[in-house]
Amino acid sequence: MNIQTIQNPTQVEMTLTRHCPLVTCGQDVKRGERIATSNAPDKGDIHAPFPGKVAHVDPYRIRIDVKEGETIEPLSFNRIHGNELQNHLRELGADLPTCEPVDTLIINAVDAEQGIVTRRDLLANCHDTLEIGAKALVEAYNPASTTIAMLKDSSKKLDGLSVTIISEQYPAGLDPLVIKAVTDSEVPENTIVIGLETVFHVGRIMETGLPIMETMVTVEDKGRIVPLGTPVGEIINETGEIIHDRDRIILGGPMRGTAAASPGQGVDRTTCAIAVVSNPAPVAKDTACVGCGECVRHCPARLDPAMITSYSEFGMYDKAAAEHVDICFECGLCGFFCIARRPMLQYIRLAKSELAQAAALSGEEN
């Protein structure tokens, strides 16, 4: 098992995505104390990974100054299963989708993007935890069948799960395409897919009885277990790389990753990789679509990214919704092939988040 190589940080930052903060500035928190609750049914709550004092709270982040302190009492999971177990796991920070009843549970063990090895290293090094996590998930969802999707040359598999081999070619490892590969249907009913890192998180919860406090991220071609909330800048510094002005810290892979807002941004549960991109020329430019159609021909979701991004560019989000922007699974191929180098994926994400916000404001269920 990879031992965490990161020194304990002096300040951690927890990123909030539609969470309600429960703490106020100056408040002392124990290790594992819940500091924010989730508003989305499929997202887990957020807990303090270190004991300390809350230094900053705003709708997007909570910062904690790390101090000596105690840890909360571990919970016991004896004799609970089904929905109760699911809710317990969510309260302890697991991002579990909601679905009932579940016919097919798919565990996605494929690192979709080039250069990310998180799931491969989890499978190789944290096998026992994954076994516990998978067992807990089967108990929580009680699916008719459970499948693990993995690459041809994966080293180990999990006991009792049927295996589906996924192509190594991008974007075959993304969740919707994995569902299609396993079930042979694009939108099968009662099917959920859970990433291997979430299985690991559940395994840690079951092992320790404590909330999730660490995750695995790929740093320099190797998976490392780091505490949640660790500032990404510190992880980069640890590798010996020096961050210059105008460099960007990318969370995630080269196709789908997002730039960190600052070196102080903390690792969250969905972070799968951290890398620095130092490229003086901008990757994307503010240009108009030239109408070449490359994105349309390469879109694995058979959408029209040219129209969607043009609508998004001019704020016509309802038209983007009519073009089925919600179906996009954000593979980033449109931006990769764009000869005008438009920020395609960013426009799509903008449209999606604006639509989600509008739906939330009008009181509809998302």
Added chain:
Amino acid sequence: MLNILVAMLPAAVMAYTTFGMSAVRVMVLSMATAVLTELACDYFMDRKSDIHDFNAFIVGLGFAFLLPASAPWWLVVTGSASSIVLGKMMFGPLGGSPFCAPLVGWAICRISWPAFMDIDASMLGTDLTYPLAQLKNFGLDAIQITDTKMLFLGKQLGGLGAVQIAGVLLGGMFLVMRKHISSIIPVGVLAGVCIMAGLFNMMDPTTYATPGFHLLTGSTMFGAFFLATDGPSSPNRQIPMLLFGLLAGALIVIIRTYGIYPDGVPFAILLANLFTPALERMRPKPFGVR
């Protein structure tokens, strides 16, 4: 964009060897007009200039390729300027135009000044002949150039660059290899020409020319690789692209057979451009939509 300009270079060089300095004069004048017109439009429309993307050069050179080498200077200037203004700048930045820009200028000139655009009448001074006009006016037997190799090497009259079949083909292949254009539309156009011409030829081989003749004369090759593949004015998905190509190819032969214009390529592609929005409606259901 620079790739397209490079791809047009072989045909431009061949045009020089065939028609001499008069061809160079038309090409240079047309490109200069296109660039200056775009700059002027940018100035009056208060827009940041995109002249460095070479698109104005491509439109100018593409328009010149369709002209006879004897075209008077005012014709070149008017056509090239209207290509840019009406074919490109009217519709916003690059990528908005519903028509292939050089063809807009060509159509305006062809309808406004037919005598000067008539390739046969304006090129009386050369030894070369215009096979398409001979076919149109005097029938299949009157065609003087029967050697395929001569046609292939551009020893025929027509648009000064468009008839340099070997050079155009070389440039087209370069664009396909570099994946700058998809091969679907060129294949569609050439197949459309072959199918339509083959049908006519089967009906009556003594009246209608062979598919090979239609492929190697006029602007068929240039249209297939450089004009029909223009991004914004052609469909984006594979099946609509193929249908668009087949439609353009079939229209080329139909206009050459029944129309009053010897070379049907520009009008065929403009008509096919009109069908683009309709063809675009042919689309698969998005992922997971029933």
